[in-house]
Amino acid sequence: MTHHVVFMGVSGSGKSTVAREVQRLTGWDFAEGDDFHPRANVEKMSAGHPLTDQDRFPWLGSLARWIREHDEAGESSLMSCSALRRTYRDVLRSGADDVAFVHLVGDKGVLLERMGERDHFMPPELLESQLATLEPLHDDEAGLELDVALPPAELAERVVEELGLR
Ligand SMILES: Nc1ncnc2c1ncn2[C@@H]1O[C@H](COP(=O)(O)OP(=O)(O)OP(=O)(O)O)[C@@H](O)[C@H]1O
Numbered sequence: 658m659t660h661h662v663v664f665m666g667v668s669g670s671g672k673s674t675v676a677r678e679v680q681r682l683t684g685w686d687f688a689e690g691d692d693f694h695p696r697a698n699v700e701k702m703s704a705g706h707p708l709t710d711q712d713r714f715p716w717l718g719s720l721a722r723w724i725r726e727h728d729e730a731g732e733s734s735l736m737s738c739s740a741l742r743r744t745y746r747d748v749l750r751s752g753a754d755d756v757a758f759v760h761l762v763g764d765k766g767v768l769l770e771r772m773g774e775r776d777h778f779m780p781p782e783l784l785e786s787q788l789a790t791l792e793p794l795h796d797d798e799a800g801l802e803l804d805v806a807l808p809p810a811e812l813a814e815r816v817v818e819e820l821g822l823r
């Protein structure tokens with residue numbers, strides 16, 4: 658039985674960091690969602706403009722294909738992807754039967770501080786639009802929510818335990 662876990666949340670919430678910790682524990686293949694953005698999307702964000710649905714849907718389609726390829730090969734997988742809205746998550750869920758989401762939730766001040774400290778194309782000014790777009794997981798969506806105030810290793814342990822990944 659294959660499992661696919663997507664680490665979701667706004668920019669700076671620690672999706673890549675926690676996903677890599679979980680990769681250490683599971684050994685599963687990991688895709689950094691940002692690496693699948695076409696150059697135009699990255700340029701748009703770098704220039705301080707939020708993406709639109711039109712920008713996001715083809716990108717999400719390519720991520721769903723990556724999940725499907727792993728599923729068809731019988732491999733479980735991990736992915737970091739903002740997946741801010743339910744309709745975006747629907748695209749990712751189309752990739753396999755078992756796709757769960759880990760929503761990393763953080764205090765705005767903490768997120769801004771972490772975004773300010775790293776070297777990354779995403780300007781902290783875009784956090785506001787990320788938060789405005791965000792739809793948290795609904796009750797009928799498989800997954801869990803975790804507070805990013807905790808250290809990455811502890812968050813990863815919780816993911817593995819609560820989603821029963823071992
Ligand atoms: N739980 C944590 N505790 C302390 N620092 C953290 C934690 N998680 C992430 N960080 C730090 O916060 C910053 C943002 O983390 P990361 O790049 O993983 O976020 P992200 O959600 O993948 O961001 P983006 O979507 O913008 O690429 C990094 O500098 C990372 O080292």
Ligand SMILES: O=C(O)[C@H](O)[C@@H](O)[C@H](O)[C@H](O)CO
Binds near residue numbers: 713
């Ligand atoms: O849907 C989006 O708006 C994007 O995926 C962003 O979330 C960024 O790619 C990411 O946060 C990088 O910082």
